[in-house]
Amino acid sequence: MSVYFTKDHEYIRIEGDVGVVGISEYAQEQLGDIVFVELPDSGKSLQSGDEAAVVESVKAASEVYAPVSGEVVESNEDLADNPALVNETPEEGAWFFKMKLSDQNELENLMSADDYKAFIEDLG
Amino acid sequence: MSTQNSPENLVADTGSEVPSTGSLRRTPLHDLHISRQAKMVPFAGYDMPVSYPLGTLKEHLNARESVGIFDVSHMGQFLISSEEAVAQLMERLVPGNIVGLKPGRMRYTQLTNSDGGIIDDLMVTRLGVDGGRDWLFLVVNGARKEVDLAHIKASIGDAANVVELEDQALIAVQGPMAASHLERLFKGVSAAPFMSIMKYEDSAYGKVWISRCGYTGEDGFEISLAGLHAATLAEKLLSADGVELCGLGARDSLRLEAGLCLYGHDIDEATSPVEAGLTWSIGKRRRENGGFPGDKRIMRELEEGADRRLVGISPLGRAPAREGVAIVDGDGKNIGQITSGGFSPTLSRPIAMGYVAKGFAAAGTELGLLVRGKTLAAEVVDLPFVPHRYYRSRKA
Numbered sequence: 001m002s003v004y005f006t007k008d009h010e011y012i013r014i015e016g017d018v019g020v021v022g023i024s025e026y027a028q029e030q031l032g033d034i035v036f037v038e039l040p041d042s043g044k045s046l047q048s049g050d051e052a053a054v055v056e057s058v059k060a061a062s063e064v065y066a067p068v069s070g071e072v073v074e075s076n077e078d079l080a081d082n083p084a085l086v087n088e089t090p091e092e093g094a095w096f097f098k099m100k101l102s103d104q105n106e107l108e109n110l111m112s113a114d115d116y117k118a119f120i121e122d123l124g
Numbered sequence: 125m126s127t128q129n130s131p132e133n134l135v136a137d138t139g140s141e142v143p144s145t146g147s148l149r150r151t152p153l154h155d156l157h158i159s160r161q162a163k164m165v166p167f168a169g170y171d172m173p174v175s176y177p178l179g180t181l182k183e184h185l186n187a188r189e190s191v192g193i194f195d196v197s198h199m200g201q202f203l204i205s206s207e208e209a210v211a212q213l214m215e216r217l218v219p220g221n222i223v224g225l226k227p228g229r230m231r232y233t234q235l236t237n238s239d240g241g242i243i244d245d246l247m248v249t250r251l252g253v254d255g256g257r258d259w260l261f262l263v264v265n266g267a268r269k270e271v272d273l274a275h276i277k278a279s280i281g282d283a284a285n286v287v288e289l290e291d292q293a294l295i296a297v298q299g300p301m302a303a304s305h306l307e308r309l310f311k312g313v314s315a316a317p318f319m320s321i322m323k324y325e326d327s328a329y330g331k332v333w334i335s336r337c338g339y340t341g342e343d344g345f346e347i348s349l350a351g352l353h354a355a356t357l358a359e360k361l362l363s364a365d366g367v368e369l370c371g372l373g374a375r376d377s378l379r380l381e382a383g384l385c386l387y388g389h390d391i392d393e394a395t396s397p398v399e400a401g402l403t404w405s406i407g408k409r410r411r412e413n414g415g416f417p418g419d420k421r422i423m424r425e426l427e428e429g430a431d432r433r434l435v436g437i438s439p440l441g442r443a444p445a446r447e448g449v450a451i452v453d454g455d456g457k458n459i460g461q462i463t464s465g466g467f468s469p470t471l472s473r474p475i476a477m478g479y480v481a482k483g484f485a486a487a488g489t490e491l492g493l494l495v496r497g498k499t500l501a502a503e504v505v506d507l508p509f510v511p512h513r514y515y516r517s518r519k520a
Binding site for chain 1 (some may be wrong): 125126174175179180181182184373377442443444446466467469474496
């Protein structure tokens, strides 16, 4: 199982030809208490870098971008009812949406888990 | 993921000259914030805590259920004294009834400009005559203290001495358990009437002035003391169970639930006290006689109503509507703007305040809010969102 990260703190976990997208542990910690999540509809076509979802904490609203291009196949309805799940298990249960990748090669533009770990350490 | 309105933007006073990194001022509690691992942000020219490890949501709920401690030392504390009657002098600058205040009592009012706009909102405490001079104590917004000081000096400086207490700290202690916790340190304080000041001239923390007031809607106190004693007092208060620090994030969500205006957001130099729903703070005599800056506009608006009104707004869905969101009527016509908006930890739903055009201010009026290209349903509601629980003395 491989996981990739963006410099904007999204992750995409590859399961077959589907990628599971969410925000990182670091991101949820920075945002603080999450109170609202807006998710994309199934069937929505996204280009890498498109605004895909919105996450709001007590403090602010943030956009979640598509890490790669593809089509949304499922969104996590649990988050609509319980946005605080993102604070609890951001990189497991509290995924945002699943997408069918249109080009696996785009993953090469993303960071590995180790690279991302070094990246956030540099952020301080 | 990218955050559009970062925490610092969200809570920063507009109109403040935020210095570049490195030149931020520090309050006497700065070391305490760092040692308690606060997230620090620039606010009103100071390096201030936006939240602590507990998080804004729990800090907020703890202040509603128990006690929250806030460092508000960035706020301006002024002493005004005169050989003349100082309350009369002050009434030249504000629409509040200051002459009618008994010594030891305080009032919320606004410094108005000649157009009836609000230069700042503030607390004025009448201290009384001492040493042949008549004294007032003012607490003003941090981001406005230089502007306020210059304005007051230019207006009444010939007749009054105006001094900023720069080394003074201010600690807010807010919540239903605030009185019982403070009583252990300051005997008699729990019996102080709402909007009064108690002086402890020789306490373990030096000379301490405690006002029964706050910015949360709860019973609470603001403690003014010398900066050098501030950390000792804060640590003493925090050593008790149920007492937690609150950052600027919780301060903002608490005051919004209480329907209280934030300067630079809900009120500014263009908004009048009548538009902002602050008519209650204008004394009867002042409404009839005027004699304060902008009295023409303010008295006309009291008579005829204002063209726009600040109202409480409840979005009907789960999405928060934040500052700057456009408000539309049923036909999609723009009728106003959100000035404060977020999530209510107490109610577990979004709440907001904003200005709407005349005719749309009645509770129950249906509104649309333009959020990320969609029109979200909302309605006008009475303020506050969470009922005030200020102290009322038993015998009253």
